[in-house]
Amino acid sequence: xxxxxxxxxxxxxxxxxxxxxxxxxxxxxxxxxxxxxxxxxxxxxxxxxxxxxxxxxxxxxxxxxxxxxxxxxxxxxxxxxxxxxxxxxxxxxxxxxxxxxxxxxxxxxxxxxxxxxxxxxxxxxxxxxxxxxxxxxxxxxxxxxxxxxxxxxxxxxxxxxxxxxxxxxxxxxxxxxxxxxxxxxxxxxxxxxxxxxxxxxxxxxxxxxxxxxxxxxxxxxxxxxxxxxxxxxxxxxxxxxxxxxxxxxxxxxxxxxxxxxxxxxxxxxxxxxxxxxxxxxxxxxxxxxxxxxxxxxxxxxxxxxxxxxxxxxxxxxxxxxxxxxxxxxxxxxxxxxxxxxxxxxxxxxxxxxxxxxxxxxxxxxxxxxxxxxxxxxxxxxxxxxxxxxxxxxxxxxxxxxxxxxxxxxxxxxxxxxxxxxxxxxxxxxxxxxxxxxxxxxxxxxxxxxxxxxxxxxxxxxxxxxxxxxxxxxxxxxxxxxxxxxxxxxxxxxxxxxxxxxxxxxxxxxxxxxxxxxxxxxxxxxxxxxxxxxxxxxxxxxxxxxxxxxxxxxxxxxx
Amino acid sequence: xxxxxxxxxxxxxxxxxxxxxxxxxxxxxxxxxxxxxxxxxxxxxxxxxxxxxxxxxxxxxxxxxxxxxxxxxxxxxxxxxxxxxxxxxxxxxxxxxxxxxxxxxxxxxxxxxxxxxxxxxxxxxxxxxxxxxxxxxxxxxxxxxxxxxxxxxxxxxxxxxxxxxxxxxxxxxxxxxxxxxxxxxxxxxxxxxxxxxxxxxxxxxxxxxxxxxxxxxxxxxxxxxxxxxxxxxxxxxxxxxxxxxxxxxxxxxxxxxxxxxxxxxxxxxxxxxxxxxxxxxxxxxxxxxxxxxxxxxxxxxxxxxxxxxxxxxxxxxxxxxxxxxxxxxxx
Numbered sequence: 001x002x003x004x005x006x007x008x009x010x011x012x013x014x015x016x017x018x019x020x021x022x023x024x025x026x027x028x029x030x031x032x033x034x035x036x037x038x039x040x041x042x043x044x045x046x047x048x049x050x051x052x053x054x055x056x057x058x059x060x061x062x063x064x065x066x067x068x069x070x071x072x073x074x075x076x077x078x079x080x081x082x083x084x085x086x087x088x089x090x091x092x093x094x095x096x097x098x099x100x101x102x103x104x105x106x107x108x109x110x111x112x113x114x115x116x117x118x119x120x121x122x123x124x125x126x127x128x129x130x131x132x133x134x135x136x137x138x139x140x141x142x143x144x145x146x147x148x149x150x151x152x153x154x155x156x157x158x159x160x161x162x163x164x165x166x167x168x169x170x171x172x173x174x175x176x177x178x179x180x181x182x183x184x185x186x187x188x189x190x191x192x193x194x195x196x197x198x199x200x201x202x203x204x205x206x207x208x209x210x211x212x213x214x215x216x217x218x219x220x221x222x223x224x225x226x227x228x229x230x231x232x233x234x235x236x237x238x239x240x241x242x243x244x245x246x247x248x249x250x251x252x253x254x255x256x257x258x259x260x261x262x263x264x265x266x267x268x269x270x271x272x273x274x275x276x277x278x279x280x281x282x283x284x285x286x287x288x289x290x291x292x293x294x295x296x297x298x299x300x301x302x303x304x305x306x307x308x309x310x311x312x313x314x315x316x317x318x319x320x321x322x323x324x325x326x327x328x329x330x331x332x333x334x335x336x337x338x339x340x341x342x343x344x345x346x347x348x349x350x351x352x353x354x355x356x357x358x359x360x361x362x363x364x365x366x367x368x369x370x371x372x373x374x375x376x377x378x379x380x381x382x383x384x385x386x387x388x389x390x391x392x393x394x395x396x397x398x399x400x401x402x403x404x405x406x407x408x409x410x411x412x413x414x415x416x417x418x419x420x421x422x423x424x425x426x427x428x429x430x431x432x433x434x435x436x437x438x439x440x441x442x443x444x445x446x447x448x449x450x451x452x453x454x455x456x457x458x459x460x461x462x463x464x465x466x467x468x469x470x471x472x473x474x475x476x477x478x479x480x481x482x483x484x485x486x487x488x489x490x491x492x493x494x495x496x497x498x499x500x501x502x503x504x505x506x507x508x509x510x511x512x513x514x515x516x517x518x519x520x521x522x523x524x525x526x527x528x529x530x531x532x533x534x535x536x537x538x539x540x541x542x543x544x545x546x547x548x549x550x551x552x553x554x555x556x557x558x
Numbered sequence: 559x560x561x562x563x564x565x566x567x568x569x570x571x572x573x574x575x576x577x578x579x580x581x582x583x584x585x586x587x588x589x590x591x592x593x594x595x596x597x598x599x600x601x602x603x604x605x606x607x608x609x610x611x612x613x614x615x616x617x618x619x620x621x622x623x624x625x626x627x628x629x630x631x632x633x634x635x636x637x638x639x640x641x642x643x644x645x646x647x648x649x650x651x652x653x654x655x656x657x658x659x660x661x662x663x664x665x666x667x668x669x670x671x672x673x674x675x676x677x678x679x680x681x682x683x684x685x686x687x688x689x690x691x692x693x694x695x696x697x698x699x700x701x702x703x704x705x706x707x708x709x710x711x712x713x714x715x716x717x718x719x720x721x722x723x724x725x726x727x728x729x730x731x732x733x734x735x736x737x738x739x740x741x742x743x744x745x746x747x748x749x750x751x752x753x754x755x756x757x758x759x760x761x762x763x764x765x766x767x768x769x770x771x772x773x774x775x776x777x778x779x780x781x782x783x784x785x786x787x788x789x790x791x792x793x794x795x796x797x798x799x800x801x802x803x804x805x806x807x808x809x810x811x812x813x814x815x816x817x818x819x820x821x822x823x824x825x826x827x828x829x830x831x832x833x834x835x836x837x838x839x840x841x842x843x844x845x846x847x848x849x850x851x852x853x854x855x856x857x858x859x860x861x862x863x864x865x866x867x868x869x870x871x872x873x874x875x876x877x878x879x880x881x882x883x884x885x886x887x888x889x
Contacts, residue, residue: 074820148817154794155777155818243795249778250796284631285639289649314780314815315791316720316798319677326667330660337656338649344618345648347625350639354630362622369618373611376660380667382674383604386787389780389815453588455784457815460823464811539638 021522031126033118034522038125039104040420043413045128046096047489053087054482056080061478064471069461077461079144079163083135086149086167089263090174091132093405097270098178098216099125101412102185102209104420108513109203111194111531113523116187120180127177134170138163148459150260153230153241153252161234168227168234175220175227175259178266182213182220194512196531200294203511203535204287207294208273211301215262215269218305223259226252250316257308265304267401269297271408272339275361278415279343281509282358283350286536289342296335303332313381314388322381329379336372340365355507356430360411363438367403371396374449389459392452398445410437410488417492418506422518423499429491436484443477511535575616583609593806593831594786595725596674601787603670610659673725679799680719721772721790721798733769733801735762741772741779741792743818744825755844760829763837764807772798780816783829791816804831 023037032038060080063071072080103121107114115121138144145167147156156164189206230252232238239245241252272293280287287293309317309325343365352358374396378384387393410433417425447470452458456467463471505514513520515529533540583605592598629639671677724731737760738749748757762768772781774792781800782789785808790798814825832840 069823074823078817078820078822146820150817152778152817158777159819243793248795249793283629283639284637286641286643288642289644292644292649292653314789315778316718316793316796318718318720319671319679322676323668323671326671327664330664333660334653334656338653340618341652342649344621344625345642345645347622347629349642350625350629351631351635351637352626352629362626365622366619369615373615376611376663377604377607380603380607380663381676382600382667382670383607385789386600386784388789389782450588453784454590455782455811455813457782457813457823459817461820462823464826536643537641539641 023522031122033114033122035103035107035115035118035121036420036520036524038121039100039102041125042095042099042103042128043101043420045125045132046092046100049087049091049132050096051485051489053084053092054485056084056087058478058482060084061475063461064463065475067463067465067468067471072461074461075143075146078146078148078459079139079160081459082145082148082151082167083139086135086145086171087132088401089149089267090171091128091135093267093401093409094174094178094263095128096409097267097274097405097412098209098212099128099181101205101270101274101409101416102181102212105205105416105513106185106188106209107192108419108516108520108524109206109511109535110189110192110197111512111525111529112188112192113525113528115184116192117184121184124177124180124184127173127180131170131173131177134166134173138166138170141166150253150256151230152256153233153247153249154243156230157233157241165231165234168231172224172227175224178216178220182216185209185213186217194528194531200291201531201534203273204276204290204293204297205270205273208269208276208297211297212266212269214298215301215304216266219259219262219266222255223263226255226259229255250312253312253315254308257311258305261308261311262304264397264401265300267405268408269300271364271405271412272297274408274412274415275339275343275364277511278357278361278411279346280536280538281415281507282353282355282361283347284353284538285346285350286534286538286540287342288345288348289338290536292338293342296338299335300332303328303335307332310379310381310384313384326379326381330376333372333376333379340369340372355414356425356427356434357411357414359431359434360407360414360437363434364404364407364411367399367407367441371399371403374399387452389457390452391448391456391458394458395445395448395452398448399441402445403441407437407441410434413492415507416513417495418502419513419518419520421496421499422502423495424502424506425495425499426491429487433484433488433491436480436487440477440480440484444474444481445477447473447477510537575613578616579609579613582612589787590784591806591808592785592787593783593804593808593810594788595803595805596722597785597787597805599670599673603666606666607663610663675722675725675801678723678726679721679801680723680797719797719799720793721800722788722802723799724767724801731767734766736769736771737762739770739772739781739792740775741781741814741818741825742775743777744814744821746779746781746812746814746825746827750841753841753845755841757844759827760812761837761840762804762829762831763834764804764831765834767801767803770800772800777818778816779814779818779825782813782815783810784813785810789815804829807831807833 023032023034028037028041028044032041059072060077063069063077065071069077103115103125106112135144142160142163144160145151145156145163146160147164151164151167189202189210193202229238229240233241233247239247241247241249243249276287276293307325307329309321310329313322313325343361347362374392378387378393378396414425414430417423451467451470451474454467456463502518504516504518506518507514510533512529512531512535516525586605586608588608589601589604592601724733736751738751739760740747740749745758746760748760749755750757760770770781772790772792774794776794778794779792780789781792785806786802786804788800788802790800792798808831810829810831812827812829814822816822818825
């Protein structure tokens, strides 16, 4: 079997900053600039916010088990739906997938000792906890923002002004964090690859992070602009979005969605990267169509900037826009399809190991096929007009964000936990976690499509009694999902303390992060590694002489 | 015994997947009854997408499940799988097929959109281009509420109108019935110009060309009748229109689809599609200010919205929305 090998070439350690041998527990609560510490900070923080957002979801589903508003007050329900969306997007998936996995893995995958701008990196992380505190504070000063995560004016300008302002400030902070992180990723990947690594010898996760970072840099400032204008409208008497004083409510929607549609790609592109890492390792096969997957990430990044109006088909949208954005939205299905087919082809002819990481990756693949197909139906304006702002949309985006992003984060955790902690997660417990999550996801989000098409709008605390039965089914599914996280969190905490020792490369993987200790030493390697084979050279004879596309590798610089 | 050749199995599977997909596309029963001329157009588009989606779903999931079973790691086998890194013809094939499908769906969507009247809201034929605007006496460039406009002053001729207009077949015709629809927290108000009728429910005749002029008074609302497959946001300061022909008598829900505040979920009323005779009788009874149907009759002239709403609020709260039979009418 092909094994990852590193030729040890004497290179001077480029650290020597008087670091200790190992970080202590309290180092994780400081302004530490080690990318691995920052990655763990992001992951742990985001997993805590995941519990908060999930708790809100459970309360909302309890409310929706009956047609009347009889468990939460309607105002509180709206505050929960707003903050559930906000937390799950901005404080769970984005920080976990980009901040957590990105920061931890990128330098290890490209043979760097750290990110390009370590202090900027620490600053980017430390913008997140205060944002969470601002959201928490918004509940104690006015009952939380209540205008949905989209916060459309005029509603957001006349409802719960102080919490709404705090909400805007929190989002500006996480947006700033996202921009700082993106600059860091781009420079790191561009400039700090080990000298022998060409662009097309990078692991696909790095390509996904390039696409993600470019997208975040283009889109995020626009959200900041929208939110600053909204803060001015609420607090300082301006009227950018006030129709009775010359403002325009549709302008906000354009600014908001110019960021927030790309935001869904920010949440899924890193996950695509994780899929491209996990599947080849556990299927024991080279990734099928390396270049197609790499370039399709860039294509999604490019096309993803030109589809935002599909969120506004029923709003103040001119006919030509409805048509243009129908076509552009449908086009996104092509590069996404390429990825799906390539991963499926990677499974074909492999020696598939049923590890929990692989189960979640394949589960993601199944879910994403369904979520992607419902996404195509939503791309077509005539049908979208019927189901826009209904539970069909809620079902669709939970399929791709929970069945996609969250499954991907789980797969990543099961795959890289041995590297991060040096210990293995418990596999039987992992399989219990997978089964509960898979069943819960199907039961929770599939009936939502029926509800939406039959006439149930989203964001309602009370609904027509004819929808009660399906809603009860969805609520049962949500409870199963709530239970499903218990074995996972227990597994992580217990294994981190008592799990079996992993060793440097428990999966026999080929990418560079597996060539160092688990957990890696403070500057990652005693001596910098030299590339001897491609990242996915499974089953190849003379694996040390060819790259991912079968070409001879560049000669290492001496 | 000789083995059956693989192409034969492929052909059989292909035919089976095609037949299953076609059946699912026509028999999914996911959508409510069709009650407007636009509804069959939308449903046919959806059925095509369901057919294609089912085929893709079966093929991809089938490949995944087959791989998981057929290519699982044998016990004690630590070797790697086949070192296949790509296959250009195959990759070109699975890039081209979805590309052709989405272009086809895009073109089909445009055709459906045109037939629904999507290119002519506000009676414009400039496909969304801004019309030259007459100078307005006010300093703001926001259209006044329809409810506040002087007689003879037409907001719709001055600004961009959103929504759905007349279908291409009747573009030059005036609508048979026009209703001004105002959304406010948390009710819909329906005014019938020239008759003095104001109601909390929408009454329209079957088979006639109806034009709704939609606006919002406070925040964004969204007018949606699931059985009509039509939805349009009511935007403060932005006039919008929905023009349609109801094809089926009955009572259908009118739902607000845009988050508009705490009681957004309670912002529900109904549209009653009458026969022509019943509608005429209803109008006559309301004009004569005879006994109201469900809501309180009141002249719109001498009542503010707040006064009007205060009177009908108890009725609105009690009104249980009857939902039309949700048995789809698939041919």
